[in-house]
Amino acid sequence: MDFSSWQDKFSKFAKSEKRRHVPAVPGRTEEHSAASTPYECAAEVQKFRVEWKQFLDDLLKKNHKVIVTHLRFCELASFSQGVLHMSCARRFSYEELLHDAGLLARELEAFYSLPIKLHISYDEEKDADTKEQTIFTLFKELSEKNDVVKFLVREFGGELIY
Numbered sequence: 001m002d003f004s005s006w007q008d009k010f011s012k013f014a015k016s017e018k019r020r021h022v023p024a025v026p027g028r029t030e031e032h033s034a035a036s037t038p039y040e041c042a043a044e045v046q047k048f049r050v051e052w053k054q055f056l057d058d059l060l061k062k063n064h065k066v067i068v069t070h071l072r073f074c075e076l077a078s079f080s081q082g083v084l085h086m087s088c089a090r091r092f093s094y095e096e097l098l099h100d101a102g103l104l105a106r107e108l109e110a111f112y113s114l115p116i117k118l119h120i121s122y123d124e125e126k127d128a129d130t131k132e133q134t135i136f137t138l139f140k141e142l143s144e145k146n147d148v149v150k151f152l153v154r155e156f157g158g159e160l161i162y
Contacts, residue, residue: 044079048112052076055111067104070096074120084108084116087123094122 059068070093077085088094097104097120105118143149 045076085119087121089126
């Protein structure tokens with residue numbers, strides 16, 4: 001099968017300016033805002049997620065490589081009433097993005113053609129879940145939990161040398 005024609009059409013579609021315009025948040029009445037559900041917020045943020053990779057590529061073209069690296073550790077949580085909520089799984093990335101929040105908000109507004117306020121939060125639980133273990137911590141856990149290793153240490157004395 002020859003997919004080159006489809007690839008060509010898709011790349012033109014991805015570069016199209018028409019696709020970049022996310023519709024503005026409609027004016028909400030008292031009744032409508034009270035009836036707002038988490039599903040509606042999820043639908044709103046999904047509009048941003050669809051083009052998130054293109055946004056990151058756009059930042060790379062503008063030579064904001066460090067910001068893109070930190071954004072890869074973040075997740076778009078929600079979008080409601082013009083505020084985009086983003087949660088970071090790494091403390092360092094969170095702190096760096098807070099420092100560059102103004103620049104990031106301007107880039108988001110320019111890319112999506114919407115007035116966007118940015119709220120960045122740090123997700124400690126996700127950070128704890130994603131911590132990479134070093135060989136030292138793996139050996140330490142192994143010596144504390146593994147019955148075979150415990151037996152070897154107990155019978156032959158000594159400890160694991162890391």
